[in-house]
Amino acid sequence: VIIILILIVSILLQFVASGLSLRLIKVTGKRLAWLLISTAIFLMALRRCITLYHLLSDEVSHVPDLMAECVALVISILMVIGISQIGPYFSTIRRSEKELQSKNEALSESEEHLRSILDNATAVIYIKDIQHRYILINRQFENLFGVRNEDMKGKTDHAIFPIEEADTFIMNNEIVLSCGRAVEFEEEVLQKDGMHTYLSVKSPIRNTSGVPYAVCGISTDITQRKKAETKMNSYSAELERSNQELENFAYI
Secondary structure, X not given: OHHHHHHHHHHHXXXXXXXXXXXXXXXXXXXXXXXXXXXXXXXXXXXXXXXXXXXXXXXXXXXXXXXXXXXXXXXXXXXXHHHHHHHHHHHHHHHHHXXXXXXXHHHHHHHHHHHHHHHOOOOEEEEEEOOOOEEEEOHHHHHHHOXXXXXXXXXXXXXXXXXHHHHHHHHHHHHHHHHOOOEEEEEEEEEOOEEEEEEXXXXXXXXXXXXXEEEEEEEEEOHHHHHHHXXXXXXXXXXXXXXXXXXXHHHO
Protein backbone atom coordinates (compact mmCIF):
# COMPACT_ATOMS: atom_id res chain seq x y z
CA VAL A 1 0.00 0.00 0.00
CA ILE A 2 2.81 2.41 0.88
CA ILE A 3 4.52 1.75 -2.45
CA ILE A 4 1.25 2.41 -4.29
CA LEU A 5 0.78 5.74 -2.48
CA ILE A 6 4.38 6.74 -3.20
CA LEU A 7 3.90 5.85 -6.89
CA ILE A 8 0.68 7.90 -7.10
CA VAL A 9 2.27 10.95 -5.46
CA SER A 10 5.39 10.60 -7.61
CA ILE A 11 3.28 10.36 -10.80
CA LEU A 12 1.23 13.41 -9.86
CA LEU A 13 4.36 15.40 -9.12
CA GLN A 14 5.88 14.44 -12.46
CA PHE A 15 2.73 15.49 -14.33
CA VAL A 16 2.86 18.80 -12.44
CA ALA A 17 6.53 19.22 -13.37
CA SER A 18 5.68 18.50 -17.02
CA GLY A 19 2.94 21.16 -16.96
CA LEU A 20 5.22 23.69 -15.30
CA SER A 21 7.81 23.06 -17.99
CA LEU A 22 5.28 23.96 -20.68
CA ARG A 23 4.48 27.21 -18.88
CA LEU A 24 8.16 28.16 -18.96
CA ILE A 25 8.03 28.32 -22.76
CA LYS A 26 6.22 31.66 -22.55
CA VAL A 27 8.40 32.94 -19.73
CA THR A 28 11.79 32.08 -21.24
CA GLY A 29 10.98 32.04 -24.95
CA LYS A 30 12.86 28.74 -25.32
CA ARG A 31 10.08 26.69 -26.94
CA LEU A 32 11.99 23.63 -28.18
CA ALA A 33 14.07 23.16 -25.03
CA TRP A 34 11.17 23.21 -22.60
CA LEU A 35 8.98 21.17 -24.93
CA LEU A 36 11.59 18.40 -24.93
CA ILE A 37 11.99 18.59 -21.14
CA SER A 38 8.22 18.50 -20.63
CA THR A 39 7.88 15.52 -22.96
CA ALA A 40 10.67 13.64 -21.14
CA ILE A 41 9.07 14.21 -17.74
CA PHE A 42 5.65 13.24 -19.13
CA LEU A 43 7.08 9.95 -20.47
CA MET A 44 8.67 9.28 -17.08
CA ALA A 45 5.29 9.77 -15.43
CA LEU A 46 3.64 7.56 -18.06
CA ARG A 47 6.19 4.81 -17.39
CA ARG A 48 5.40 4.94 -13.70
CA CYS A 49 1.68 4.81 -14.53
CA ILE A 50 2.32 1.53 -16.31
CA THR A 51 4.17 0.23 -13.27
CA LEU A 52 1.29 1.32 -11.04
CA TYR A 53 -1.24 -0.36 -13.33
CA HIS A 54 0.63 -3.67 -13.23
CA LEU A 55 1.02 -3.39 -9.48
CA LEU A 56 -2.72 -2.79 -8.96
CA SER A 57 -3.65 -5.65 -11.29
CA ASP A 58 -1.19 -8.04 -9.62
CA GLU A 59 0.56 -8.59 -12.93
CA VAL A 60 4.05 -7.89 -11.61
CA SER A 61 6.32 -10.71 -10.61
CA HIS A 62 8.57 -8.40 -8.62
CA VAL A 63 7.32 -5.71 -6.24
CA PRO A 64 9.17 -2.38 -6.66
CA ASP A 65 11.76 -1.65 -4.00
CA LEU A 66 10.45 0.72 -1.33
CA MET A 67 13.77 2.57 -0.94
CA ALA A 68 14.08 3.08 -4.70
CA GLU A 69 10.53 4.46 -4.88
CA CYS A 70 11.25 6.81 -1.99
CA VAL A 71 14.30 8.13 -3.82
CA ALA A 72 12.19 8.54 -6.97
CA LEU A 73 9.61 10.47 -4.94
CA VAL A 74 12.26 12.81 -3.54
CA ILE A 75 13.56 13.35 -7.09
CA SER A 76 10.03 14.22 -8.26
CA ILE A 77 9.59 16.67 -5.37
CA LEU A 78 12.92 18.35 -6.11
CA MET A 79 12.05 18.47 -9.81
CA VAL A 80 8.78 20.34 -9.13
CA ILE A 81 10.46 22.73 -6.71
CA GLY A 82 13.33 23.43 -9.11
CA ILE A 83 11.13 24.04 -12.15
CA SER A 84 8.74 26.21 -10.13
CA GLN A 85 11.67 28.42 -9.08
CA ILE A 86 12.87 28.90 -12.65
CA GLY A 87 9.73 30.80 -13.65
CA PRO A 88 10.11 33.72 -11.19
CA TYR A 89 13.84 33.88 -11.95
CA PHE A 90 13.28 34.27 -15.69
CA SER A 91 10.37 36.65 -15.05
CA THR A 92 12.74 38.87 -13.09
CA ILE A 93 15.27 38.73 -15.91
CA ARG A 94 12.62 39.58 -18.52
CA ARG A 95 11.36 42.45 -16.37
CA SER A 96 14.91 43.75 -15.94
CA GLU A 97 15.48 43.48 -19.70
CA LYS A 98 12.31 45.45 -20.40
CA GLU A 99 13.27 48.10 -17.85
CA LEU A 100 16.76 48.32 -19.36
CA GLN A 101 15.30 48.57 -22.86
CA SER A 102 12.93 51.30 -21.69
CA LYS A 103 15.81 53.21 -20.09
CA ASN A 104 17.94 52.81 -23.21
CA GLU A 105 15.09 54.11 -25.37
CA ALA A 106 14.61 57.07 -23.02
CA LEU A 107 18.37 57.73 -23.06
CA SER A 108 18.45 57.50 -26.85
CA GLU A 109 15.54 59.92 -27.11
CA SER A 110 17.23 62.28 -24.67
CA GLU A 111 20.45 62.12 -26.69
CA GLU A 112 18.52 62.90 -29.86
CA HIS A 113 16.92 65.93 -28.20
CA LEU A 114 20.31 67.11 -26.95
CA ARG A 115 21.86 66.58 -30.37
CA SER A 116 19.03 68.55 -31.97
CA ILE A 117 19.62 71.45 -29.57
CA LEU A 118 23.37 71.40 -30.20
CA ASP A 119 23.03 71.23 -33.98
CA ASN A 120 20.54 74.10 -34.12
CA ALA A 121 22.63 76.40 -31.94
CA THR A 122 24.41 79.29 -33.67
CA ALA A 123 27.33 79.04 -31.24
CA VAL A 124 30.23 76.65 -31.72
CA ILE A 125 29.88 73.85 -29.16
CA TYR A 126 32.39 71.10 -28.47
CA ILE A 127 33.48 68.63 -25.80
CA LYS A 128 37.06 67.42 -25.30
CA ASP A 129 38.48 64.87 -22.89
CA ILE A 130 41.26 65.72 -20.43
CA GLN A 131 43.84 64.74 -23.07
CA HIS A 132 42.27 67.48 -25.24
CA ARG A 133 40.87 65.01 -27.76
CA TYR A 134 37.50 65.85 -29.26
CA ILE A 135 34.52 63.82 -28.08
CA LEU A 136 31.79 65.82 -29.79
CA ILE A 137 31.33 68.87 -31.99
CA ASN A 138 28.07 70.45 -33.14
CA ARG A 139 26.95 71.29 -36.68
CA GLN A 140 28.06 74.91 -36.47
CA PHE A 141 31.59 73.71 -35.73
CA GLU A 142 31.38 71.35 -38.72
CA ASN A 143 30.15 74.10 -41.05
CA LEU A 144 32.71 76.72 -40.01
CA PHE A 145 35.80 74.53 -40.07
CA GLY A 146 34.86 72.00 -42.75
CA VAL A 147 35.08 68.87 -40.57
CA ARG A 148 32.69 66.16 -39.42
CA ASN A 149 31.90 65.03 -35.90
CA GLU A 150 32.83 61.43 -36.73
CA ASP A 151 36.20 62.48 -38.14
CA MET A 152 37.11 64.72 -35.20
CA LYS A 153 36.57 62.12 -32.47
CA GLY A 154 39.90 61.31 -30.84
CA LYS A 155 41.74 64.18 -32.56
CA THR A 156 43.18 67.31 -30.94
CA ASP A 157 43.11 70.96 -32.02
CA HIS A 158 46.42 70.47 -33.84
CA ALA A 159 44.56 68.38 -36.45
CA ILE A 160 42.71 71.42 -37.87
CA PHE A 161 44.14 74.64 -36.39
CA PRO A 162 47.54 76.33 -36.75
CA ILE A 163 50.03 75.46 -34.02
CA GLU A 164 49.77 78.75 -32.11
CA GLU A 165 45.99 78.71 -32.07
CA ALA A 166 45.84 75.04 -31.10
CA ASP A 167 48.35 75.58 -28.28
CA THR A 168 46.26 78.49 -26.96
CA PHE A 169 43.07 76.42 -26.96
CA ILE A 170 44.81 73.57 -25.13
CA MET A 171 46.31 75.97 -22.59
CA ASN A 172 42.86 77.44 -21.90
CA ASN A 173 41.45 73.95 -21.39
CA GLU A 174 44.22 73.24 -18.89
CA ILE A 175 43.28 76.40 -17.00
CA VAL A 176 39.67 75.21 -16.74
CA LEU A 177 40.72 71.76 -15.50
CA SER A 178 43.15 73.21 -12.96
CA CYS A 179 40.69 75.69 -11.45
CA GLY A 180 37.72 73.32 -11.70
CA ARG A 181 35.14 75.93 -12.73
CA ALA A 182 33.75 77.75 -15.77
CA VAL A 183 36.10 80.33 -17.27
CA GLU A 184 35.60 82.88 -20.08
CA PHE A 185 38.22 83.43 -22.76
CA GLU A 186 38.54 85.59 -25.85
CA GLU A 187 40.00 83.35 -28.54
CA GLU A 188 41.00 84.26 -32.07
CA VAL A 189 40.58 81.82 -34.95
CA LEU A 190 41.62 82.21 -38.56
CA GLN A 191 38.72 81.37 -40.90
CA LYS A 192 38.23 81.60 -44.66
CA ASP A 193 37.15 85.25 -44.51
CA GLY A 194 39.83 86.33 -42.05
CA MET A 195 40.46 86.40 -38.33
CA HIS A 196 37.45 85.94 -36.04
CA THR A 197 37.18 86.59 -32.33
CA TYR A 198 35.16 84.23 -30.13
CA LEU A 199 33.97 84.61 -26.57
CA SER A 200 34.45 81.07 -25.24
CA VAL A 201 32.88 79.83 -22.02
CA LYS A 202 34.58 76.61 -20.99
CA SER A 203 33.62 74.46 -18.03
CA PRO A 204 34.65 71.06 -16.67
CA ILE A 205 32.35 68.02 -16.99
CA ARG A 206 32.51 65.71 -13.97
CA ASN A 207 31.70 62.04 -13.50
CA THR A 208 29.55 60.67 -10.69
CA SER A 209 32.55 60.82 -8.35
CA GLY A 210 33.01 64.53 -9.04
CA VAL A 211 36.23 64.06 -11.01
CA PRO A 212 36.52 66.10 -14.25
CA TYR A 213 36.77 63.89 -17.31
CA ALA A 214 36.09 66.42 -20.07
CA VAL A 215 35.77 70.11 -20.93
CA CYS A 216 32.70 71.59 -22.63
CA GLY A 217 33.15 74.77 -24.61
CA ILE A 218 30.56 77.19 -26.02
CA SER A 219 32.14 79.76 -28.32
CA THR A 220 30.18 82.75 -29.64
CA ASP A 221 31.49 84.81 -32.55
CA ILE A 222 31.90 88.40 -31.33
CA THR A 223 33.93 89.63 -34.29
CA GLN A 224 31.38 92.26 -35.32
CA ARG A 225 31.04 93.44 -31.75
CA LYS A 226 34.81 93.78 -31.43
CA LYS A 227 34.93 95.76 -34.67
CA ALA A 228 32.15 98.02 -33.41
CA GLU A 229 34.02 98.50 -30.13
CA THR A 230 37.19 99.37 -32.04
CA LYS A 231 35.34 101.95 -34.12
CA MET A 232 33.67 103.37 -31.02
CA ASN A 233 37.02 103.66 -29.27
CA SER A 234 38.46 105.35 -32.35
CA TYR A 235 35.57 107.83 -32.47
CA SER A 236 35.93 108.48 -28.75
CA ALA A 237 39.64 109.11 -29.10
CA GLU A 238 39.05 111.43 -32.07
CA LEU A 239 36.30 113.26 -30.21
CA GLU A 240 38.53 113.67 -27.17
CA ARG A 241 41.31 114.99 -29.37
CA SER A 242 38.93 117.46 -31.01
CA ASN A 243 37.69 118.65 -27.63
CA GLN A 244 41.26 119.10 -26.47
CA GLU A 245 42.04 121.16 -29.55
CA LEU A 246 38.96 123.32 -28.94
CA GLU A 247 39.98 123.86 -25.35
CA ASN A 248 43.46 124.83 -26.44
CA PHE A 249 42.05 127.21 -29.05
CA ALA A 250 39.71 128.81 -26.54
CA TYR A 251 42.57 129.23 -24.08
CA ILE A 252 44.60 131.06 -26.73
